[in-house]
Amino acid sequence: MRHRDPKQEQQWVLPDFENTRIAFSSKSDIELLETERMFRLMNSPWLVSMGSFIAKIAMKANFPLVERTIKNTIFKQFCGGVTLADCQETIDLLAQYNALSILDYGAESKSDEQELDRTEKELINAIEFAASNTSVPVVSSKLTSLVANEILEKKQLGEVLTKGEEEQYNRFVDRITRACTRAAELKVGVFIDAEESWMQDVMDDIVTDLMRTFNRERITVYNTYQMYRHDKLSQLRSDHLKAKEEGYILGAKLVRGAYMNKERARAEAYGYASPIQKNKESTDRDYNAAILYCIDHFEEIALCNASHNVDSVKLMAREILDRGLPRDHQHLNFCQLQGMSDHLTYNLAQGGFNTAKYVVYGPIKEVAAYLIRRAEENTAVTGEMSRELQLIRREIKRRKL
DSSP states (O other): OOOGGGGGGGGGGGOOOOOHHHHHHTTTHHHHHHHHHHHHHHHHHHHHHHHHHHHHHHHHHEEEEHHHHHHHHHHHHHHSSSSHHHOOOOOOHHHHTTTTTEEEEEEOOSHHHHHHHHHHHHHHHHHHHHHHHTTEEEEEEEEGSSSHHHHHHHHHHTOOOOHHHHHHHHHHHHHHHHHHHHHHTTOEEEEEEOOOOOHHHHHHHHHHHHHHHHHHSOEEEEEEEEETTTHHHHHHHHHHHHHHHHOOEEEEEOOOOSSHHHHHHHHHHHHHOOOOSSHHHHHHHHHHHHHHHHTTTTTEEEEOOOOOHHHHHHHHHHHHTTTTOOOOOTTEEEEEEETSHHHHHHHHTTTTTTEEEEEEOHHHHHHHHHHHHHHHHHHHHGGOOOHHHHHHHHHHHTTTT
16 A cells, blocks of 8 residues: 655545536536536426337337437437547547546347447447547447347346357357457457346356456456346456456446346246345445455456445545555546536546546437436436536536526
8 A cells, every 4th residue: 555645645635526616617607507407307207207208109100309309408418429420529528627438339229130230330430439539448338239138038048049049149249259359459448238137147258258358468348247236246256256366357347237126027027036135225335345345456356436326436536545546547447427427527537536428329219218217317216306406506506697
């Protein structure tokens, strides 16, 4: 552990995540007021529920008016653009404030082979685009956009695949391997997103093979650990021991999780024990324990704390400072979604930490499911104003708008 230099004591101050001046420094007055309006609308549960229902139907029916409305409102808040080139403005703006960008093509759950090939091409394009931007160290990929879900589900169940299914599975492995090969060549990282438990085990095996191949000299591939699952802390530890024994770096992106209700409902319907933690306190406990474990072994584990939880962010930042670790070490990273938690991103960046925004992009139809999840996540619980909205309004008051 390093010792602090008294002459540089001011550099060892924990960021003030209540500092709205820094948090919203990138927004003009008009943009701040537009953001307040967006979050105010999303804090109305009935409005979000009705809007999500209408949007799902309208997108399937190909109503251009609805698509334009989405593009000018929620898409503008949470996405970088339709194309990679569109994202450059967001990337450059974040870079001005010392924040990084993580590119994420919004395609999900594909099954048509032409669509799957197109998604692979888009992923490799994103990797090459990232390599040309010093502030884009990582791209993100969903494996369910590279293979039909039913193939992964059958594989996990141990069912025998038909000849055609086996060929599809092999093409899928080739797709993600080609993408990671290109990423390793260009020194770009790849986050592999987590999915539902009934296909996650087979994905974990694939990602482990990728890490074993590409994470020898430097970090390229990261797996994602959904800590609302009660088995993920123990898996993180065992995965680290395996990586250490076999001589590769473990990439670990930590998230709380995104499929809780679906997981519990399926477990009840099929009569098996739910993989989800019994309560939020258990999730928070395991999440923070995972942060500490990764920091304890930061030279062997490349960590990304992908959280909007201020307590978990404070914990990691405080540990980095108290242990005298390099705030810009490539294995010590934070990230948040574009359009959310600017009080975390910009204050971390101001404090010299590695922090990034997930910059999601793609045609409106491709990112619609992602946008609906963002709106639903931001809906106020029990009618209370969200923390995000409180901070935005505080900054509006500070600016006397």
